[in-house]
Amino acid sequence: MSQAETKQLIAAYYDAFNRGEPEAMEAMLHDDFEHHVNEGGIRRGKDGFAAFNRHMSETYRENLTDMVIFANEDGSSAAAEFVVNGTYLKTDPGLPEARGQSYRLPAGTFFAIRDGKIARVTTYYNLADWIRQVS
Template identity: 25%
Template sequence: MKSATVAQTPSSVPTPGIILAWAKAWNDGSGKEMSALFTEDGIYDDYAFQASWSGHEKISQWVKLTVESIPDARVEILDAFQSGDRATVRWVFHGLPKHIGPIEGTGRSFEVSAVSVFELKNGKIQHVSDYYNLANLFRQIGLPSGAWTPPFGPDLLK
């Protein structure tokens, strides 16, 4: 069993338990763990992939699909907070894809910054929305990431 990694941050606010459990479910690759965190009609949105899953079965399938594509997918929590029935976590998404959909993996790993926003109901997740830059993920693993590339690189900014 893997635990959620929590990076050292200047925040003195403890990471909310629901976020620790969410990260643990991802790090364990467990659709069963993940779906148990949600209300019966819970929704999981991944805006990078423009996809949405509703209900325990579909949310569990989303985790299974992700783990089949990225077997070592993991969440590293940077910081998080909760206020009433809302919570937010800033995290890093890591992994080495075997494939992304029909596209074979390139043998390169990724590490992208992400934010997730949670709506809670009676201690369970009613809705979570993940936000991260898919173009950045694709660039890191060597896949085309769009038609536009900046005319400068990081070396020119020094």
Template identity: 40%
Template sequence: MSTDVRDLLQGYFNALNDRDIRACLSLVSDGLILQPNQGFTEHGRDAFAAFLERQLLCYREMIESLVILVEPQGQHAACEYRVIGEYLATDDGLPEACGQRYEMRMGAFFEIQGGLIARISLHFNLPDWLAQVDG
């Protein structure tokens, strides 16, 4: 089971790197719960699609050094990775974008149900990111 979850999550991160919203959406459940580092919890595939569209508009990111840890039952997983990015368009409530480049470590926690991602919880050091783009 953990191999299936690893493949699912590897596919998810590959789709993010490819900037392929459709592929990302095909890997999540209709009732997906998205818990971003900052902001409010979002519910559903449509809300996730809007989140991804905003991400693609505002940021160009590449995920590297991905580590996937899956618990034996295959219902929970944790990932750590490095993001190399460029801030393309100003995101709501954040500094003005002008192509600033940044690098950061991120973590994400996942719940898996029925072979799909049912919850994504994202974590990163916002003050560090702000220092990189607002300097």
């Protein structure tokens, strides 16, 4: 993939996120997909990511803004920086109680691209900042 095609893929992935269409996001994933969780483990495969998306949509309502997408020259690696604008809907185990709190959080994601699909997603955000905002 070219640099421009990779940037278009990442933009489409996040457009699907903002539209609340996890199936469209999942369609862009490579069969050997890995999701590296912020301050957590690694989910392997599309099924694990689909389960994660279901949990997230029940627990949080989020919209991403101020998106900037970067890609290397051969399109095999990309990154995105953005702001997460969210509402905490349902208490996530081990985290503060949800009461419909709003939050605004800078975040970034790194991607590996293979065979025209997203092979790895690694997202980072400041969990302590998020906890402070919803506590």
